[in-house]
Amino acid sequence: MGKARTIARRTFLVGSVAVTGGVAFSVWRVNTPFANPLLGDLKDGEAAITPFIKIDGSGVTLITPRADKGQGAYSIQTYLLAEELDVDPLKVKTSVGKPAKAYTNFALGEEIMPGRGHILGKLMPMQMTGGSSTVPDMYVRLRRAGAAARETLKEAAAKLHNLSADKLKTENGHVILPSGEKIAYGALAETAAKINPVKNVKLRDPSEWKFLGRDIQRTDIVAKSTGTQDYGIDMEMEGLVYATVRANPGIGGGVKSFDASDATKMRGVHKIMPVAHGVAVIADNSWRAFKAAEAINIEWEPGPYPPTSAQMWKILEKNLVPGSKAIKNRKDGNVDAALKSGDVIEAQYRVPYLAHAPLEPMNATVLITDERVDIWTGTQIPDFVQKHAVKMTGHKAKDVFVHVLPMGGSFGRRLEDTYVLQTLEIANSMRGTPVKMTWTREEDFSHDYVRPMALSRGRGTVKDGKVEAFDLDIVCQSIAKSQFVRLMGSAPPIPDTSITQGGDDQPYSIPNYRVTGYKAPEMAPVSSWRSVGASHNGFHHECFLDELIDAAGADPLKERIRLLQNDPLSVKVLEEVGRMSGWTGHKLGNGRGRGVAFTLSFGVRTAEIIEVVNTEAGIIIEKVWGAAEVGKVLDPINFEAQFSGGIVFALGHAMNCELTYEDYYPKQTNYYAYEGLKLYQTPDIQVKGLENGDQIKGMGEPGVPPAAPALANAIFAATGHRIRQLPLYKAIDFV
Amino acid sequence: MTKLIVNGIERTLDVEEDMPLLWALRDELKIHGPKYGCGIAFCGACTVHIDGEAVRSCQMPVGDVDGEITTIEGLGSPEAPHAVQAAWIEHQVAQCGYCQAGQIMQAASFLRQNSDPDDAAIDDAMSANLCRCGTYPRIRAAVKTAAKKLGGS
Numbered sequence: 082m083g084k085a086r087t088i089a090r091r092t093f094l095v096g097s098v099a100v101t102g103g104v105a106f107s108v109w110r111v112n113t114p115f116a117n118p119l120l121g122d123l124k125d126g127e128a129a130i131t132p133f134i135k136i137d138g139s140g141v142t143l144i145t146p147r148a149d150k151g152q153g154a155y156s157i158q159t160y161l162l163a164e165e166l167d168v169d170p171l172k173v174k175t176s177v178g179k180p181a182k183a184y185t186n187f188a189l190g191e192e193i194m195p196g197r198g199h200i201l202g203k204l205m206p207m208q209m210t211g212g213s214s215t216v217p218d219m220y221v222r223l224r225r226a227g228a229a230a231r232e233t234l235k236e237a238a239a240k241l242h243n244l245s246a247d248k249l250k251t252e253n254g255h256v257i258l259p260s261g262e263k264i265a266y267g268a269l270a271e272t273a274a275k276i277n278p279v280k281n282v283k284l285r286d287p288s289e290w291k292f293l294g295r296d297i298q299r300t301d302i303v304a305k306s307t308g309t310q311d312y313g314i315d316m317e318m319e320g321l322v323y324a325t326v327r328a329n330p331g332i333g334g335g336v337k338s339f340d341a342s343d344a345t346k347m348r349g350v351h352k353i354m355p356v357a358h359g360v361a362v363i364a365d366n367s368w369r370a371f372k373a374a375e376a377i378n379i380e381w382e383p384g385p386y387p388p389t390s391a392q393m394w395k396i397l398e399k400n401l402v403p404g405s406k407a408i409k410n411r412k413d414g415n416v417d418a419a420l421k422s423g424d425v426i427e428a429q430y431r432v433p434y435l436a437h438a439p440l441e442p443m444n445a446t447v448l449i450t451d452e453r454v455d456i457w458t459g460t461q462i463p464d465f466v467q468k469h470a471v472k473m474t475g476h477k478a479k480d481v482f483v484h485v486l487p488m489g490g491s492f493g494r495r496l497e498d499t500y501v502l503q504t505l506e507i508a509n510s511m512r513g514t515p516v517k518m519t520w521t522r523e524e525d526f527s528h529d530y531v532r533p534m535a536l537s538r539g540r541g542t543v544k545d546g547k548v549e550a551f552d553l554d555i556v557c558q559s560i561a562k563s564q565f566v567r568l569m570g571s572a573p574p575i576p577d578t579s580i581t582q583g584g585d586d587q588p589y590s591i592p593n594y595r596v597t598g599y600k601a602p603e604m605a606p607v608s609s610w611r612s613v614g615a616s617h618n619g620f621h622h623e624c625f626l627d628e629l630i631d632a633a634g635a636d637p638l639k640e641r642i643r644l645l646q647n648d649p650l651s652v653k654v655l656e657e658v659g660r661m662s663g664w665t666g667h668k669l670g671n672g673r674g675r676g677v678a679f680t681l682s683f684g685v686r687t688a689e690i691i692e693v694v695n696t697e698a699g700i701i702i703e704k705v706w707g708a709a710e711v712g713k714v715l716d717p718i719n720f721e722a723q724f725s726g727g728i729v730f731a732l733g734h735a736m737n738c739e740l741t742y743e744d745y746y747p748k749q750t751n752y753y754a755y756e757g758l759k760l761y762q763t764p765d766i767q768v769k770g771l772e773n774g775d776q777i778k779g780m781g782e783p784g785v786p787p788a789a790p791a792l793a794n795a796i797f798a799a800t801g802h803r804i805r806q807l808p809l810y811k812a813i814d815f816v
Numbered sequence: 817m818t819k820l821i822v823n824g825i826e827r828t829l830d831v832e833e834d835m836p837l838l839w840a841l842r843d844e845l846k847i848h849g850p851k852y853g854c855g856i857a858f859c860g861a862c863t864v865h866i867d868g869e870a871v872r873s874c875q876m877p878v879g880d881v882d883g884e885i886t887t888i889e890g891l892g893s894p895e896a897p898h899a900v901q902a903a904w905i906e907h908q909v910a911q912c913g914y915c916q917a918g919q920i921m922q923a924a925s926f927l928r929q930n931s932d933p934d935d936a937a938i939d940d941a942m943s944a945n946l947c948r949c950g951t952y953p954r955i956r957a958a959v960k961t962a963a964k965k966l967g968g969s
């Protein structure tokens with residue numbers, strides 16, 4: 082605190098421009114150990130009232146540090162600040178700031194380390210976007226920042242006009258005096274610099290909200306509808322060169338040798354050079370770089386993992402052995418005894434490796450001089466990027482600037498930074514020249530850090546029309562190990578919850594209930610994919626539960642509600658989705674069926690019902706209903722977009738997508754071999770957010786996990802065919 | 817030298833005949849609305865118009881272009897959006913937005929040919945444009961709104 086305070090009070094030089102003086106408050110969190118990162122950066126005439134708000138003569142700039150990969154993060158952060166600050170969210174300037182501890186994501190720490198997220202946040206301050214955490218993390222922080230700034234500006238106006246601050250109002254970027262006179266916030270920056278920031282602010286009651294909870298316009302919607310939104314891939318600057326990289330698709334393997342004699346002679350090629358695990362081409366046009374890269378003959382070393390999918394499945398099978406390697410247990414009742422006393426129902430489920438494949442391929446633009454490093458890229462992990470750059474170039478952290486740009490999707494892809502490291506390596510070899518490196522789509526597919534494949538075995542019993550015992554073993558690689566070793570050099574000393582996430586943490590009260598995870602050895606490198614462990618465990622859990630419910634002769638919706646009786650919030654979610662669908666049962670006859678699934682992930686209880694009809698041409702998905710408990714729906718239009726978008730994303734992958742390995746890399750290297758849902762296949766989707774809980778939650782991921790099992794369960798209800806392996810198209814046709 | 821008319825302006829480029837139009841637009845003319853998604857005419861992110869017809873510019877060699885090119889930048893602007901763009905704004909279709917220039921160009925060309933499409937026609941016309949974020953329900957709704965606007969004029 083002391084340090085920030087001192088800086089806050091320093092006197093700023095008076096420049097020659099009309100508005101002078103700067104203000105830097107640090108009231109955003111009185112107990113924060115982290116300095117306000119804007120302070121060191123202020124130019125004359127600028128004020129940083131909190132790490133999230135900067136004011137100068139021309140107005141207000143809101144800092145929205147959570148990255149936008151399409152989920153609307155910039156927009157909601159802007160609205161959270163604007164709601165208390167009283168500025169026009171569609172007109173105010175915004176910036177993503179720079180990597181700084183003050184922007185640590187505490188809610189994500191909570192997700193990784195339940196109950197101790199703050200500790201993790203402080204140990205390992207990560208300015209990371211992920212885990213559907215932007216809203217939970219920022220809901221109070223940003224409104225408080227807005228309120229603190231507003232009250233401080235009122236104090237400044239009161240001082241200037243010899244009035245008491247409680248006589249003043251604020252509106253649309255102005256303080257309003259009792260006389261009706263309006264003073265623009267920018268005009269108050271200098272005065273505000275010299276007073277004590279207001280610390281104890283009261284947040285407005287939701288009933289007073291002007292924006293939140295209402296139908297608001299996404300701040301980037303006009304740009305994204307008119308081709309005026311620039312993404313990382315659109316970077317241009319004087320002297321820019323265009324590069325691409327071909328790295329060993331056996332990720333981690335090296336280059337035995339390469340012959341670039343043809344490629345070097347091709348038009349527009351400036352340079353061909355080795356980079357880590359591969360070869361880079363630098364040219365005067367991206368396409369020329371792509372063409373030249375293709376013309377290089379490269380002999381790869383073998384990859385550091387088994388080369389084929391068949392071998393990988395064998396490894397999973399071998400590791401699905403009950404015993405000492407179990408890493409996590411959910412254990413209620415006496416499962417072993419229950420399994421002995423009834424007819425055991427047993428089934429195995431398989432899910433494949435999946436690619437993130439956001440539509441914008443990975444790219445970065447880097448300019449390195451002896452003085453500084455500038456990186457422009459779409460990333461969810463700016464402070465790791467900064468650290469890695471420091472290590473590679475030898476610059477000081479303060480001279481490494483990570484400019485986070487809007488992203489053409491991510492789904493977790495940009496929690497990794499290989500593409501930035503490659504660009505740094507190229508740019509470091511040609512200091513003074515800005516380099517834009519773009520991966521081809523094929524490079525992007527074959528160098529993804531993928532969603533792990535997973536295998537599970539369920540065993541269970543039923544009694545008197547009820548589920549009596551549920552025992553699920555899941556074997557899967559550790560995401561934490563693979564990902565954090567790449568990012569930090571070692572995995573954090575916490576158990577890897579992702580292996581069982583979405584499986585062992587469900588609020589069901591089954592009398593005998595056990596979920597066990599087994600860690601498979603590392604194979605293809607894996608990472609976080611939209612909804613992480615829940616993306617596969619939701620499938621294992623909800624499909625097997627459905628089998629037991631069917632064996633019990635119970636109704637899949639009613640039995641789930643009964644099993645969730647001790648968790649009223651979940652019951653409400655299921656009751657609501659049942660109401661929305663006009664539930665009368667799951668087997669509707671004439672080839673028509675409905676499937677239910679429920680998954681609690683990222684703190685959000687989410688239930689989905691899917692209706693399909695089996696036709697001669699194949700399965701048609703007709704309708705989807707979804708309900709989710711999020712505490713409060715802050716942005717109803719974007720809530721609907723994230724929830725229904727998550728469903729479309731999940732259905733497409735469940736139906737059609739897998740990565741299968743041969744020779745160390747996936748055979749699927751472009752979208753024709755990895756087709757998501759298409760528009761004509763998209764069902765009518767209705768979703769609803771419930772507000773019964775007291776915790777506010779984000780909806781970027783929780784819509785995903787229940788979709789695949791609800792679809793598989795619906796296909797069972799319609800056809801009697803239980804499909805236990807994704808993607809579903811291998812077992813059944815879709816229209 | 818190749819001459820192209822892009823958004824009403826004649827441009828001269830010194831590029832190979834077989835350079836895909838996409839890369840001539842993006843890296844030579846610095847017109848960034850058309851996006852690179854797949855490079856194989858599968859995703860639609862690079863869609864532009866040639867004489868009003870939707871074309872995948874990633875598979876259109878510059879040497880084969882025989883008409884006037886319109887990119888999303890030439891369709892409308894933030895101040896004066898085209899009816900399709902206005903519908904996209906009204907329905908708040910975009911999530912990441914990366915596919916949307918292509919979706920909009922596809923829809924605009926389709927609605928010129930069929931100003932009163934039924935659901936099946938919309939499904940047919942729009943199903944070769946990929947959206948990884950899953951905005952399809954709103955694309956459908958926006959195409960209908962745009963059709964009404966255009967039909968009414």
Ligand code: FES
Nearest residue numbers: 853854855860874
């Ligand atoms: S980039 Fe042209 S269709 Fe995908």
Ligand code: FES
Nearest residue numbers: 912913947948949
């Ligand atoms: S909005 Fe992201 S790909 Fe369509």
